[in-house]
Amino acid sequence: MKNKHNNMTNITRTILTALIIMLAATAARAAKVDTLSVYSQKMKRSLSTIVYTPDAAGEAKYPVIYLLHGYSGNSTTWPGITDVARLADTYRTIIVCPDGQNSWYVDSPVDPVLSQGFVNILS
Numbered sequence: 001m002k003n004k005h006n007n008m009t010n011i012t013r014t015i016l017t018a019l020i021i022m023l024a025a026t027a028a029r030a031a032k033v034d035t036l037s038v039y040s041q042k043m044k045r046s047l048s049t050i051v052y053t054p055d056a057a058g059e060a061k062y063p064v065i066y067l068l069h070g071y072s073g074n075s076t077t078w079p080g081i082t083d084v085a086r087l088a089d090t091y092r093t094i095i096v097c098p099d100g101q102n103s104w105y106v107d108s109p110v111d112p113v114l115s116q117g118f119v120n121i122l123s
Contacts, residue, residue, distance in 0.1 A: 030055055052087075054089050066096045075098060
């Protein structure tokens with residue numbers, strides 16, 4: 001009976017040790033997250049933008065992906081439905097989530113102030 005108890009204790013310790021190591025490895029790699037306010041001269045307002053940079057990006061050059069939300073979304077839409085930080089680390093990519101403020105990121109015949117808001121900042 002005592003051997004069974006010792007075996008269970010050893011198994012429990014092994015499982016706990018493995019979990020701690022896995023958690024430490026996960027925490028060791030984490031994308032940097034910045035929330036920026038980017039001023040658009042054309043829109044005459046600031047746009048909230050979340051930027052995810054891979055862990056230890058330093059001076060290296062990385063590809064950039066712009067995740068544009070749909071109508072009624074904002075800069076937190078993509079981070080709310082997927083783990084953007086993990087994707088930035090896994091694919092060593094900078095990910096930008098701008099707030100298009102229902103502009104569809106194209107010229108608006110109704111409101112010229114909403115014309116290509118974030119796209120014009122990039123060009």
